[in-house]
Structure formats: C-alpha cells, structure tokens
Amino acid sequence: MKQFFKYVLATVVGIVISSVLLFIVGIGILMAIVASATSGDKTVEVASNSVLHVSFKAPIPERTPNNPFAGLGLFGMDENKVIGLNDVLANIKKARNDDKIKGIYLDESYMMSGQATTEEVRNALLDFKKSGKFIIAYSEIYTQGFYYLASVADKVYINPKGIFEFSGFSQNVTFLKGALDKLGIEAQIIKVGTYKSAVEPFILNKMSDANREQVTSYVGSLYDHFLTGIAAKRKIDKDSLFNIANNMLVQYPEDALKYKLVDGLKYKDEVLDELKQRTSIDKKDNVKAVEIADYTNSTATNDEEETTSAKDRIAVVYASGEIAGGEGDDNSIGSEGVSRALRKARNDKNVKAVVLRVNSPGGSSLASDVIWREVKLTHDSKPIIVSMGDYAASGGYYIACAADSIVAQPNTITGSIGIFAILPNMQKLFNDKLGITFDGVKTGRYADLGETSRPLTPEERAILQNQVNRGYDDFTKHVADGRKKSQEYINSIGQGRVWTGTQALKLGLVDRLGNINDAINIAAKKAKLSDYKIVNYPEQKSFFNKFGQGFSAEVKTRMLKSELGDNYQVYEQVKGITKMMRAPQARMPYLVEIR
Incomplete structure (x- = not known):
C-alpha cells in the first residue's frame, strides 16, 4: 500500500510539474508568436527603384482581418498574409504616387474572390497605369479569373511549360434530393418566386426550366463583360476571343502566345531580369520589391489621402457575409452589430453621409428587415449610398433598397427578390431507418407546428405559405x-430572379455602375462636402477579443477547406440545410462560382 501511494504521489507531482512546465513553455511560445506577429506593424521602408509585388493566394475579404498571427502558418491558417480589399485599393493608389515605386509585379494568383472584387482590383490597376508606371504579369498557371486581372498589364508572361485556362464560364449546381431520399428525409418547401431556386437542390435532381433560364442569362452577362474587358486591353476582337474559348484553341502556352493572349513565354528568372532592367537594378542584384500586404505600413502617403483636420466625416459601414441575428463579425452580418453601427453613424453629428458596403448573398429575412429599418431611418436623416460587392442579392438587396442611391459593379450578383422556408420531414428516417417512433400530447391544434418527425398537414402548410407570402409582399413593397x-413592376422583375449589375442597372434596381470610391464620392456630393474624413464601422475587434469567440471555428473551417478541397462547397450546402430550417430566408440560390 505504501508503494502504491508513493507511485500515486509521484504521478500527481509529475502531472503538476509537467502542467506548470507546459504552461510556461506555452506562454513563452505565445509571447514569441505575438512578438513576431506584431513586428509586422512596424514601419516598412521602401527602397528607391522598387516594385510593388502583388499576389493573391487567398480570398480577398472586404477589410484586412485584425489578426497578428496572419502569415505565420499556425493552427491551420494560411501561410500568406490576408489583405482586405480596402488595403489592396489603398496601397495600389498609394503606389501610384510613390516615387520609389517604379511599377507593379503582378505575380501568379488564384483569385478565389468573386468577380466584382476582381473588378475593383483591376480598375485600381488601370488607374495605376495612368501614372505612366509599368505593370508586368507572370504566372505558371493562369486561371480565367487571374488572366482577367492580368490582362491590364503592359506585358503578360507565362511559364513555357505552364497552364493557360481559357474555355468559357460554367455554373454547376449540386443537387441533394437523391441523398435525402436515401436517408428518408423530405424537404417541405414553402416559397414565393418562380426563380427562387435556393430550394431546388433539396427537391429536384436537375435545374428547373426557370432556373436554367436565369442562370443562362446572368452567366452570359458575366461572360460578355469578361470578354469585353479582355478585348479592350489585349486589342483582340471579342468575337475572336469567344471563338478561341469556344473551340479551346489554347491548350498550351505557345497557343496563348499565338493568339496574342500573352506577350511571351518566360521562366521566372527571365521575368526578374526584365524587372531589374526596368528599375535600373544591376543584373547581379536582387529585385527591390515590397509585398502589397507590407506596403500598408510604408511611410509613403497618398496625395489624396485625408490628412485634413475637418470634423465632417463620411461613415463606411461594412456588411459582409450571410445575414443572421446577433452581433456578426468580419465574415457575417449580424442584425444587431450592423444596426448599431448605422445608428451610431446616424446619430453622430460629425457624420454627414453614410456608405453601406454590402457583400452578401442574403440570409434571415427577419434579420434583413431589422437592418432595412435602420437604413430607412438613416435615409430619412442624412444621405446613405450603397456600394455593392460580389453579392448583394436577396437579403443583401433587401438591406440596400432603402438607400438614396445604389452603386454596383457590372459583375455584381444582385436581385433574387424572394422568400422561402424549408421544413424537413424526417419521419421515414426515424421510423424506417432508425426504428424510432414518437408520441405525445398537445394543448392546441397547432402546438407542435414545425415538428420534424411528421409531415405538415394541409392546414399547417397554408399557415406557413401565408407567412412567406406576407414576407414577400413586405420585401417587394420596400423595394418599390x-x-x-x-x-x-418589382414583382415582375422579382420572383427570386438573379441579375448581374449590368442587368440590374437596365431594370432600375441600381443607379449606376462603379466601385466603393464612386459611392463615397456620391455621398460627399449629396452631403455637399469637399473636405472630410472616412470612418469605418463596425469597429473591428482585436484578435484577442475574438480569440475565444470564433478563433476555433475559423481554424476548423480552414482545416476542412484544406482537407475537402472543392468538396467543401457540398459540405457547406448540406450544413446550410439546418440554417434554412430556422426561419423564412431571403437568400441566393447558391454562391455563384464561375469556372
């Protein structure tokens, strides 16, 4: 017994000592990581005759995340620093006026962001070229998205053994009905809108005729804009580009050169030699380059940068992600968080106008209505302009429609004015597959309305349909x-139909095509401001404030994306079923992913 207690005591002491040592080591590692990460906030000195190195190997969010661990490759995070669209545009603009920056080296990028985001960056590059500075693009693999961006460059080079994708756009939809049937789950659908096809993956095995019509229309609009942009910058007839893609005439790099889609076949060392020549660097030395993410902390200033001491402000309120109740974060729109930001901007006497930046496929119709109310109240007291990003559809359009003016990119996905609800009937799953049955009592006829262990009765379905109809009526009235x-008229162009920004302009759903800076300029003009500051809302939380709230979820998401690859979209779609069960939804059919 004495020996037993000795071993137990030794084990306990060992555990305590190990825990203490691990804690101390952990603190040391954490401090080292923080020290390394925060060193990125130090001022970056840009050498003379430098190039701005622009490379996007991660999606571009609306704002640069407040994350000191970015770029360290920890916890399954991307090794590349994530830079937001706000800083991308600001840095390209700053580089245009920086005498130390001689040009831009546009390096291979995956361009995993939406087409409107790519459009914003492309337009910033076009503006940069007005300074007379050069842009050189190089890649081993050109996706269509990156080529659209690179087509503005003075010279476009590809690796002699590289891959050049140029075959047209396609939009694929994953249908889950077969899987649900095997599981014994019936998706009970209540919706308004002929084209509101968000529910189709759960009840059909292929596109409906109406959905095929709308997808054909908006994909065609996106593709036409894509070809038009390339044709203008590469000086190639648009019909010729269509023929090249339609017949897949570009299969090897030499084909891309033959059809003048690129300017040369070069290895990276040859491209670097050209950069040295253009920046007057000796061939034996290294190219002087500054990463676009690091350039944020450079000492260079923008000639148009707001260094004014004016009290007047324009507030930019960011609303990015799916719409739901609650606070939200950088990647989701919480009705409470965005509403509070709008109220704060509206009640601030120094804020003379508001720009609402919307990048959302929609979500909860209730949460959308809560935000719409705050937009309407802001509209009644001061100018509010909406700037649309990749998406401003369904709930994303709902929260935008009360603004004074709406600005969209030609390839923004918008519209989708419609409402739906999904209630699963899992009776067969429980009874036939699992052998589970249910029984109970209720005090009212509809006390168990929404119960998933049985099908809806006709009376219950009628109640839910009336609720969805009322939601659609409210939606179309607000838009009207x-x-x-x-x-x-709104009902005739609504019905859940998706439109591009170009199409929406013709229909009167948006007022003009442009970017976020255009929206800010419109806001300044409406508020009669010539001297003002920009303030951003909601205020971004520090990384450590968010650590316990969403960090583990972010790590999980990144790890799943890494493991599942393209199949992650299927996982997200299945997971989305549970979200759609909670309340009527105003959301897009699915995220548009053009390949």
Missing part, C-alpha cells in the same frame, strides 16, 4: 418604395 417603382 425605395426604388420609386410600382410594386407590380
């Missing part, structure tokens, strides 16, 4: 009031 159109 905001756009100064009849509700009948």
Whole structure:
C-alpha cells in the first residue's frame, strides 16, 4: 500500500510539474508568436527603384482581418498574409504616387474572390497605369479569373511549360434530393418566386426550366463583360476571343502566345531580369520589391489621402457575409452589430453621409428587415449610398433598397427578390431507418407546428405559405418604395430572379455602375462636402477579443477547406440545410462560382 501511494504521489507531482512546465513553455511560445506577429506593424521602408509585388493566394475579404498571427502558418491558417480589399485599393493608389515605386509585379494568383472584387482590383490597376508606371504579369498557371486581372498589364508572361485556362464560364449546381431520399428525409418547401431556386437542390435532381433560364442569362452577362474587358486591353476582337474559348484553341502556352493572349513565354528568372532592367537594378542584384500586404505600413502617403483636420466625416459601414441575428463579425452580418453601427453613424453629428458596403448573398429575412429599418431611418436623416460587392442579392438587396442611391459593379450578383422556408420531414428516417417512433400530447391544434418527425398537414402548410407570402409582399413593397417603382413592376422583375449589375442597372434596381470610391464620392456630393474624413464601422475587434469567440471555428473551417478541397462547397450546402430550417430566408440560390 505504501508503494502504491508513493507511485500515486509521484504521478500527481509529475502531472503538476509537467502542467506548470507546459504552461510556461506555452506562454513563452505565445509571447514569441505575438512578438513576431506584431513586428509586422512596424514601419516598412521602401527602397528607391522598387516594385510593388502583388499576389493573391487567398480570398480577398472586404477589410484586412485584425489578426497578428496572419502569415505565420499556425493552427491551420494560411501561410500568406490576408489583405482586405480596402488595403489592396489603398496601397495600389498609394503606389501610384510613390516615387520609389517604379511599377507593379503582378505575380501568379488564384483569385478565389468573386468577380466584382476582381473588378475593383483591376480598375485600381488601370488607374495605376495612368501614372505612366509599368505593370508586368507572370504566372505558371493562369486561371480565367487571374488572366482577367492580368490582362491590364503592359506585358503578360507565362511559364513555357505552364497552364493557360481559357474555355468559357460554367455554373454547376449540386443537387441533394437523391441523398435525402436515401436517408428518408423530405424537404417541405414553402416559397414565393418562380426563380427562387435556393430550394431546388433539396427537391429536384436537375435545374428547373426557370432556373436554367436565369442562370443562362446572368452567366452570359458575366461572360460578355469578361470578354469585353479582355478585348479592350489585349486589342483582340471579342468575337475572336469567344471563338478561341469556344473551340479551346489554347491548350498550351505557345497557343496563348499565338493568339496574342500573352506577350511571351518566360521562366521566372527571365521575368526578374526584365524587372531589374526596368528599375535600373544591376543584373547581379536582387529585385527591390515590397509585398502589397507590407506596403500598408510604408511611410509613403497618398496625395489624396485625408490628412485634413475637418470634423465632417463620411461613415463606411461594412456588411459582409450571410445575414443572421446577433452581433456578426468580419465574415457575417449580424442584425444587431450592423444596426448599431448605422445608428451610431446616424446619430453622430460629425457624420454627414453614410456608405453601406454590402457583400452578401442574403440570409434571415427577419434579420434583413431589422437592418432595412435602420437604413430607412438613416435615409430619412442624412444621405446613405450603397456600394455593392460580389453579392448583394436577396437579403443583401433587401438591406440596400432603402438607400438614396445604389452603386454596383457590372459583375455584381444582385436581385433574387424572394422568400422561402424549408421544413424537413424526417419521419421515414426515424421510423424506417432508425426504428424510432414518437408520441405525445398537445394543448392546441397547432402546438407542435414545425415538428420534424411528421409531415405538415394541409392546414399547417397554408399557415406557413401565408407567412412567406406576407414576407414577400413586405420585401417587394420596400423595394418599390425605395426604388420609386410600382410594386407590380418589382414583382415582375422579382420572383427570386438573379441579375448581374449590368442587368440590374437596365431594370432600375441600381443607379449606376462603379466601385466603393464612386459611392463615397456620391455621398460627399449629396452631403455637399469637399473636405472630410472616412470612418469605418463596425469597429473591428482585436484578435484577442475574438480569440475565444470564433478563433476555433475559423481554424476548423480552414482545416476542412484544406482537407475537402472543392468538396467543401457540398459540405457547406448540406450544413446550410439546418440554417434554412430556422426561419423564412431571403437568400441566393447558391454562391455563384464561375469556372
């Protein structure tokens, strides 16, 4: 017994000592990581005759995340620093006026962001070229998205053994009905809108005729804009580009050169030699380059940068991600968080106008209505302009429609004015597959409305349909009031149909095509401001404030993306079923991913 207690005591002491040592080591590692990460905040000195190195190997969010661990490759995070669209645009603009920056080296990028985001960056590069500085693009693999961006460059080079994708756009939809049937789950659908196809993957095995019509229309619009942009910069007839892609005439790098889509076949060392020549660097020395993410902390200033001491401000309120109740974060729109930001901007006497930046496929119709109310109240007290990103569809359009003016990119995905609800009937799964049955009592006829262990009765379905109809009526009325159109007209172009920004302009759903800076300029003009500061809302939380709230979820998401690859979209779609069960939804059919 004495020996037993001795071993137990030794084990306990060992555990305590090990825990203490691990704690001390952990603190040391954490301090080292923080020290390394925060060193990135130090001022970056840019050498003379430098190039701005622009490379995007991760999606571009609306704002640069407040994350000191970015770029360290920890916890499954991307090794590349994530830079937000706000800093991308600001840095390209700053480089245009920086005498030390002689040009831009546009390096291979995956361009995993939406087409409107790519459009914003492309337009910034076009503006940069007005300074007379050069842009050189190089890649071993050109995706269509990156080539669209690179087509503005003075010289476009590809590795002699590289890959050049140029075959047109396609949009694929994953249908889950077969899997649900095997599981014994019936998706009970209540919706309004002929084209509201968000529910189709759960009840069909292929596209409906109406959905095929709308997808053909908006994909065609996106593709036409894509070809038009390339044709203008590469000086190639648009019909010729269509023929090249349609017949897949570019299969090897030499084909891309033959059809003048690129300017040369070069290895990276040859491209670097050209950069040295253009920046007057000796061939034996290294190219002087500054990464675009690091350039944020450079000492260079923008000639148009707001260094004014004016009290007048324009507030930019960011609303990015799916719409739901609660606070939200950088990647989701919480009705409470965005509403509070709008109220704060509205009640601040120094804020003379508001720009609402919307990048959302929609979500909860209730949360969308809560935000719409705050936009309407802001509209009644001061100018509010909406700038649309990759998406401003369904709930994303709902929260935008009350603004004074709406600005979208030609390839923004918008519209999708419609409402739906999904209630699963899992009776067969429980009874036939699992052998589980249910029984109970209730005090009212509809006390168990929404129960998933049985099908809806006709009376229950009628109640839910009336609720969805009422939601759609509210939606179309809000849009009609905001756009100064009849509700009948909005209903005719609504019905859940998705439109591109170009199409939406013709329909009167947006007021002009442009970027976030155009929206800010419109806001300044409406508020009669010539001297002002930009303030951003909601305020970004520090990394350590977010650590316990969402860090583990972010790590999980990144690890799943890494493991599942393209199949992650299927996982997200299946997971989305549970979200759609909670309440009526105003969301897009699916995220548009053009290949």
